Amino acid sequence: MKPYSDDLRERVMAACAEGGRSVGAVAAQFRVSVSFVHKLRRRQRTTGSLAALPHRGGPAPLLDAAARAELAACVARQPDATLDELRGRLTAAGAPAVGRTTVWQALQALDLRRKKRVSTPPSATPSG
Template sequence: MKAYSSDLRQKVIDAYKNQEGSQRHLAKRFSVSLTFIQKLLKRYRTSGTVEPKAHGGGNTAKLNNEQMALIVTLVEEDNDAILVELCSRLEERTGVKVSRATMGRITHKLNLTRKKKRCTQVKNTQNECKN
């Protein structure tokens, strides 16, 4: 979720200073939670600023750019491979183990489609596969 704008934060502080209502009333008026109002006021009292804190970061990517490029190659080599097969092939080549869900997110992020061959039965009971 994105942080509330500095403009909104300043309006809340100004309204509170002008005693335009209780914290609950301000929360309803500005369509924010009571907890947000309480934390904003505490932050303003202690540090004197209403600016949002910097983002704390997140998990680092498990795969580097080379490994992502390898996934593109793996999908190009075998477009019929299922996610589990791609995971095992990636592990064989790089030693990095990823889950099926992670592989699904990566292929989606890279816009890789894994279109399966469609097999239809012909009258002679032979299977004819189409891409």
């Protein structure tokens, strides 16, 4: 979710500074939450700034670069391996034990897809 603009933050604080209006009325006027107004007022009081904090990037990935390289090598060796098989091979190679979702997300980040093995021989009948 994107942070509120600096312009909106300044207008909310100007409305709060006018006096005689409740925090709930200011929040309703600008269609923001009451907690946002409270946090904005506290931020101005403590730091003197209304600017949004920079994005912190989220949690660190569970599989590091070495584990992702090992995952890519496993997929290259056996393209039709299931997520559980890949999990087992990663754990055997020394990577941390992770869930199927983590392996799937790492495969997506590496832009790798599961290549299904054809279970029946191709038809001898010519198509056309």
